[in-house]
Amino acid sequence: SQTIHQWPATLVQPVGSPLSLECTVEGTSNPNLYWYRQAAGRGLQLLFYSVGIGQISSEVPQNLSASRPQDRQFILSSKKLLLSDSGFYLCAWRGVGTNQPQHFGDGTRLSIL
């Protein structure tokens, strides 16, 4: 069966520090991968998605970047965090083909001080 791992679960970082959040998927090949951010009490905003190794699409201009160095690894990064980067970050994967659901990790709660 497929599983998705996302870590860390919580992270407290000072303004201006770098960031690296990692997401890995097991049990599937060539998944579509997604990074979302969720503000408190709100819906999800798509940040990045990837359909293959090294292929990254950015949905909104921001202080973050994403990379996919391996088929089932998706990394969210920042060189210098801003206060506005605080939030709940979720990684998800989707199988190939039409009409497929997305499967989410448990998220990372990021607090910027």
Added chain:
Amino acid sequence: SQQGEEDPQALSIQEGENATMNCSYKTSINNLQWYRQNSGRGLVHLILIRSNEREKHSGRLRVTLDTSKKSSSLLITASRAADTASYFCATEAAGNKLTFGGGTRVLVKP
């Protein structure tokens, strides 16, 4: 901008009652999906309904889709305290990307 908008934003019911929430969207879609999110956790997929389907069931869940009105509803029958969560609709158009609504917070009181 958000494609799907849920209504109501919050819902409080007694255990055993039914809960209904609605979702409206603006553009043509391939499918519409409903997800549940427990506090502080990731989203769990509930039901996917294709654009050529009108109704779908899964256990105590019933989803309808009216593409002419660009709306969907999620009905939870015989609710339980464990159904307390936020529920999100999400639409998928071209590109295998989902656009989420703001969610409905459901509280089921024992």
